[in-house]
Amino acid sequence: MLRLAALLTTLWTSAVLAAEDVTTYTLDNGMDVVVIEDHRAPAVVHMMWYRIGSADEPVGASGVAHFLEHLLFKATDTMESGEFSRVVAENGGSDNAFTSYDYTGYFQRVASDRLELMMQMEADRMQNLRLTEDDIATERNVVLEERNQRTENSPGALAQEQFRVAQYQNHRYGVPIIGWKHEMEQLSLDDAQSFYDLYYSPNNAILIVAGDVEPQEVLALAEQHYGPIPFEPDLPERIRPQEPPQRAERRITYTDARVSEPYVTRSYLAPERDSGAQEKAAALVYLANLLGGSPFSSALGVALQFDTQTAVYTNAGYGATNLDTSTFGITVVPTEGVSLSEAEAAMDQVIADFLENLIDPVLLERIRNQLTASEIFALDDVQGRARRYGVGLTSGLTVEDIQSWPDILQAVTEEDIKAAAREVLNKDQAVTGWVVANEEQAK
Amino acid sequence: MIRVLTALWVLLIATPALAAVEIQEVTTEGGIDAWLVEEHSIPIVALDIRIEGGTSLDEAGKRGATNLMMALIEEGAGDMDARAFQAAREDLAASFGFRAYDDTVMITADFLKENQDEVIALLREALITPRFDQDAIDRVRAQVLSGIASDAKNPSRIASAAFDGMAFGDHPYGTSPDGTVDSVSALTREDMLTAHRNALVGSRVYVGAVGDITPEELSEMLDTLLGDLPEDGPALPEDTDVALEGGVTVIDYETPQSVALFGHQGIERDDEDFFAAYMINHRLGGSGFESRLMSEVREKRGLTYGIRTYLVPKFHAEVILGNVASSNATIAEAIDVTRAEWDRMATEGMAQEELDRIKTYLTGEYPLRFDGNAGIASILVGMQVIGLPPEYVVNRNDYIEAVTVEDINRVAGELLRPEDLHFVVVGQPEGLEQATD
Numbered sequence: 032m033l034r035l036a037a038l039l040t041t042l043w044t045s046a047v048l049a050a051e052d053v054t055t056y057t058l059d060n061g062m063d064v065v066v067i068e069d070h071r072a073p074a075v076v077h078m079m080w081y082r083i084g085s086a087d088e089p090v091g092a093s094g095v096a097h098f099l100e101h102l103l104f105k106a107t108d109t110m111e112s113g114e115f116s117r118v119v120a121e122n123g124g125s126d127n128a129f130t131s132y133d134y135t136g137y138f139q140r141v142a143s144d145r146l147e148l149m150m151q152m153e154a155d156r157m158q159n160l161r162l163t164e165d166d167i168a169t170e171r172n173v174v175l176e177e178r179n180q181r182t183e184n185s186p187g188a189l190a191q192e193q194f195r196v197a198q199y200q201n202h203r204y205g206v207p208i209i210g211w212k213h214e215m216e217q218l219s220l221d222d223a224q225s226f227y228d229l230y231y232s233p234n235n236a237i238l239i240v241a242g243d244v245e246p247q248e249v250l251a252l253a254e255q256h257y258g259p260i261p262f263e264p265d266l267p268e269r270i271r272p273q274e275p276p277q278r279a280e281r282r283i284t285y286t287d288a289r290v291s292e293p294y295v296t297r298s299y300l301a302p303e304r305d306s307g308a309q310e311k312a313a314a315l316v317y318l319a320n321l322l323g324g325s326p327f328s329s330a331l332g333v334a335l336q337f338d339t340q341t342a343v344y345t346n347a348g349y350g351a352t353n354l355d356t357s358t359f360g361i362t363v364v365p366t367e368g369v370s371l372s373e374a375e376a377a378m379d380q381v382i383a384d385f386l387e388n389l390i391d392p393v394l395l396e397r398i399r400n401q402l403t404a405s406e407i408f409a410l411d412d413v414q415g416r417a418r419r420y421g422v423g424l425t426s427g428l429t430v431e432d433i434q435s436w437p438d439i440l441q442a443v444t445e446e447d448i449k450a451a452a453r454e455v456l457n458k459d460q461a462v463t464g465w466v467v468a469n470e471e472q473a474k
Numbered sequence: 475m476i477r478v479l480t481a482l483w484v485l486l487i488a489t490p491a492l493a494a495v496e497i498q499e500v501t502t503e504g505g506i507d508a509w510l511v512e513e514h515s516i517p518i519v520a521l522d523i524r525i526e527g528g529t530s531l532d533e534a535g536k537r538g539a540t541n542l543m544m545a546l547i548e549e550g551a552g553d554m555d556a557r558a559f560q561a562a563r564e565d566l567a568a569s570f571g572f573r574a575y576d577d578t579v580m581i582t583a584d585f586l587k588e589n590q591d592e593v594i595a596l597l598r599e600a601l602i603t604p605r606f607d608q609d610a611i612d613r614v615r616a617q618v619l620s621g622i623a624s625d626a627k628n629p630s631r632i633a634s635a636a637f638d639g640m641a642f643g644d645h646p647y648g649t650s651p652d653g654t655v656d657s658v659s660a661l662t663r664e665d666m667l668t669a670h671r672n673a674l675v676g677s678r679v680y681v682g683a684v685g686d687i688t689p690e691e692l693s694e695m696l697d698t699l700l701g702d703l704p705e706d707g708p709a710l711p712e713d714t715d716v717a718l719e720g721g722v723t724v725i726d727y728e729t730p731q732s733v734a735l736f737g738h739q740g741i742e743r744d745d746e747d748f749f750a751a752y753m754i755n756h757r758l759g760g761s762g763f764e765s766r767l768m769s770e771v772r773e774k775r776g777l778t779y780g781i782r783t784y785l786v787p788k789f790h791a792e793v794i795l796g797n798v799a800s801s802n803a804t805i806a807e808a809i810d811v812t813r814a815e816w817d818r819m820a821t822e823g824m825a826q827e828e829l830d831r832i833k834t835y836l837t838g839e840y841p842l843r844f845d846g847n848a849g850i851a852s853i854l855v856g857m858q859v860i861g862l863p864p865e866y867v868v869n870r871n872d873y874i875e876a877v878t879v880e881d882i883n884r885v886a887g888e889l890l891r892p893e894d895l896h897f898v899v900v901g902q903p904e905g906l907e908q909a910t911d
Contacts, residue, residue: 042536072845073841074841108523116764117764120763123837125842126762142838142841142842169774170776172776172777173779176731176777176778176799179799180731180799183731184730258655328560329562337557337613338614341615343620397561400567407517407518411847
């Protein structure tokens with residue numbers, strides 16, 4: 032233990048963090064532009080983020096945001112179906128897209144001298160997509176097979192889907208991003224087209240360009256290619272049904288013969304980062320680390336994997352960056368011979384002890400230092416830096432919020448963490464889920 | 475007194491789209507060879523070490539020993555038990571990775587420049603004086619057994635276990651490197667010491683390093699870190715044939731989507747036709763949306779979310795593999811289309827225009843791989859493991875450009891043998907019969 036104290040004196044400075052070089056801009060049609068410079072390699076990531084995700088979908092059309100993401104690779108007025116990705120590949124690049132609850136994004140990674148071509152094509156498919164009934168029929172089967180692969184074939188994913196339904200009873204976070212199967216089967220050209228016409232608009236979009244580029248050149252190209260796209264006057268304000276206060280514990284047991292080992296998870300409703308108010312979320316980042324970060328030093332890891340042989344795996348996790356109310360989750364996979372009741376009781380005891388006891392200052396400083404270090408390591412990942420802005424800006428944060436987050440994390444105190452823990456770790460605001468292979472395991 | 479015997483290769487890649495990757499070959503005083511790319515703009519270092527041997531060195535009846543041993547390397551060393559070791563690592567904000575593969579073990583470290591000496595001292599303890607405490611063995615063994623139980627219910631893992639068993643039989647490639655419930659349950663501390671002695675061998679080390687570090691610093695660091703490893707290890711495994719016949723194996727498993735793994739004999743990495751084979755595979759089922767199989771099975775017919783094929787040149791055998799997942803009702807059609815495309819490529823090859831397109835992609839994409847310190851370190855060590863020289867990064871695109879459509883069409887006929895394709899299908903596929911040619 033003396034050794035640890037000695038090592039703590041070798042703290043590093045955060046002077047290097049000032050190196051981040053970010054330029055922001057807004058076009059007249061409302062499109063936001065973020066340029067992140069990294070001149071180490073002559074490559075660039077070109078990303079288009081839309082402030083639209085599965086939680087913005089109309090009732091009855093779950094999965095349409097993700098379905099449309101697939102359809103954006105089909106024909107436009109001037110490009111044939113599949114040509115987008117083919118041209119990217121012919122230029123030595125790679126491309127893909129992603130959909131979440133709060134955002135949909137498209138990206139290409141290419142040599143930096145191909146940036147303009149990417150902009151030209153991305154601007155084209157923002158306004159000139161030409162969907163056909165054939166596209167709908169075939170691609171709908173593709174997303175149904177994607178659901179089969181990700182969800183129907185995975186008992187853990189099916190269980191998670193059930194738990195979220197229980198967690199979010201009014202907010203659309205309770206509906207899976209990929210959609211419910213019976214609604215996906217009915218998705219029509221009209222569903223996709225109307226979603227596209229309204230939301231794929233410059234005033235709902237954020238362009239992020241990261242890599243070996245000069246901001247002024249990027250801004251000029253953005254003006255040229257995205258500037259002429261008309262502002263969408265009917266774009267609605269992003270108001271979604273919010274989750275009411277939860278007042279009673281919710282419990283679910285999911286049974287599936289394909290489960291290899293039973294486990295218990297607890298998911299609490301938790302506040303997310305809000306613009307100008309990120310302190311509570313920052314405290315929850317520490318709480319997740321202290322409760323279930325490292326298996327060797329976190330409260331759950333030490334109590335259930337070292338002091339006793341209750342669990343083979345423990346974890347706590349928190350999604351800080353969300354547009355609306357987030358979750359704080361804990362998972363315990365018991366050791367063979369330990370029942371789920373016993374595992375859950377042991378988990379609850381760890382939580383109770385945590386709320387009762389002081390936080391070890393050595394642990395707290397270790398996490399603080401690791402967060403500082405992670406900012407330095409993050410500079411090595413240009414695509415990760417771009418994603419950080421994309422996720423933040425589509426989740427209601429500003430550039431200033433995103434840039435002040437590391438400092439806010441550093442300012443978290445023990446009192447902040449204890450207060451956040453008392454607020455969040457309340458079973459009456461949580462779903463407790465058991466995942467088992469048979470009824471015997473659920474006893 | 476540090477004397478660095480450095481044969482300095484300075485390789486500036488020439489085309490405008492290419493990253494200026496400058497690979498230096500470093501030979502330490504202790505005789506360890508390493509490749510280095512200096513990148514001083516961020517005060518971090520990525521180290522990637524591979525040691526030839528891997529899980530194929532498991533002794534008879536000890537399947538899973540190397541895998542468990544590598545998982546235990548971070549569970550206590552010297553006078554530190556597991557928790558003390560991890561606390562020391564976390565205090566230094568360093569990340570370590572320890573993994574066991576078929577033919578190599580991997581050790582990675584990502585750390586802040588200013589903690590370099592302490593990090594290397596800590597990592598050295600782990601590599602040279604691991605404790606293998608009984609409580610750590612029991613704890614990590616339970617985690618490995620948990621993984622084995624999980625694999626037994628995972629359609630993809632069920633498929634690969636069956637495929638490997640049929641293809642490689644008694645060779646180590648024929649069984650899971652994690653071991654079985656029985657073999658892992660029986661492993662002792664003595665087995666861990668033996669596996670450690672066998673897998674971490676100084677003369678079989680390859681090193682890639684990238685970041686804020688000079689050749690002199692790297693040289694001294696590596697002698698500290700690896701200088702005390704034993705020089706010689708046990709004999710490496712023999713080469714093996716792929717004992718697989720064409721056909722279909724169905725493994726009944728109650729799940730809505732069938733998972734298929736397929737393949738046959740492949741091509742060696744140092745075969746003179748490897749580049750042609752690589753390009754054929756790229757066109758047939760390589761990455762992205764541009765392959766024929768993605769086009770036919772996904773884009774045109776909507777039968778799957780994804781289909782891929784891979785050239786897998788292991789050290790002691792070579793296969794070409796592919797995988798696809800489709801509903802139980804449609805997997806048979808997906809397999810029919812796959813066979814047809816395999817046959818079409820084998821008999822017709824590809825057109826000049828297709829080849830030109832592949833060349834444009836592959837030559838343009840190559841420099842973009844040199845991205846981020848850890849990624850570049852991985853490329854550097856990977857090249858050494860398969861025996862490529864540093865100048866390969868400069869010449870590689872020329873090798874691609876030199877492949878002609880005649881080469882492609884000749885090699886396609888040799889590489890791809892539809893009649894030898896074996897499909898292992900896990901699920902409840904409709905209209906698909908178990909069959910062996």
